[in-house]
Amino acid sequence: MVVDDVRGNIQLATALLEREGYTVTAASTGRDALDAVARDQPDLILLDVMLPDLDGFEICRRLKADAATRLLPVVLLTARSDTAARIHGIEAGADDFITKPFNPPEIRARVRSLIRIKRYTDDLETAESVIVSLALTIEARDPSIDGHCQRLAAYAAALGAHIGLGEEDLAALERGGYLHDVGKVGLPDAVLLKPGPLTRDEYEHMKTHTLIGDRLCGELRSLRRVRPVVRGHHERLDGSGYPDGLRGDAIPLLAQIMGIVDVFDALTTSRPYKRALPAECAYEALLDEVSRGWRRRDLVDAFIGLTASNLMPRFPGSACSS
């Protein structure tokens, strides 16, 4: 997409890029550009800095602040070659600059390179969405845990925000909510859906879901902060958890948070073999796990405080729905 208020510039950039086989759309104001990006989802935007309404820096800032458009490559077109304008553009999140007058081989090379990177990013996003879909198939196989992932994502992120974690950790908790049990795709129905208690062998088999999930996410750099949640959400402070028997602070904080909300949700929702317990019983169970040395008291207290004050996101059919 080319954004410029001078018609000649749009025609020139369009002519250059169409000869390379690209489909080019255009906008001549900042607001039109933002609308068109949302509507057309272009692969790259060539953005003039000086526009009649919003300037290119502001448009770039808005695109980079929005999760839906953050990965869209933005090339700022400027007639100025001074350093201050470039620094301003870098701070606004621009991916590249092209100084007018256009040098056709330069514009072609830069566009080609950025679109190639965009394709890789798209592929990675696709890979991540495949893993998330995989995680959701667990719920599809086991209808009794319908909505479990969504609730865990919401509970864990709410608890993380309550104790002051940063944006990246909160995002990891939210993704972790969906992905924590992704490794269960590797478990047979006979184990995953068994209505009664598991035998020792079946339990050992069940425990491997943390390792399988870790390996599934391991291929993706974008999931590196989520992996410790997937691997470590069944660890206990006294070392009696799995898969690594980690103790105390060796258990990643995000995994400890996921462990707490996982227990709470499992207790407060119904399963074919058990009824949902009221939240108060789940609090008692969590406090019991604190006294056994399995969980951090401050985290459990923070979670109970948050839930008991009705500050937790609500879901129909769960203890947080009342």
Place this chain on the structure above:
Amino acid sequence: MAADPHPPTEESPLLHQFKNHLAIVVGFCDLLLHEIADADPKHADVAEMRKAAEAAMALLPELSRRLR
């Protein structure tokens, strides 16, 4: 909101527009030069147009100083 530590340098709007128009002339000349065979007499004509536009652009810094 804190003041922007790196406000972009302002360029005279007149010069900016001038440069914009010249950039379009140079850009289209490049496109044509790419498409017209070297042996075609039109190639030399377009090359002259481009040279003139570039010469005009080279004068812009001087013009900018005189306008201040």
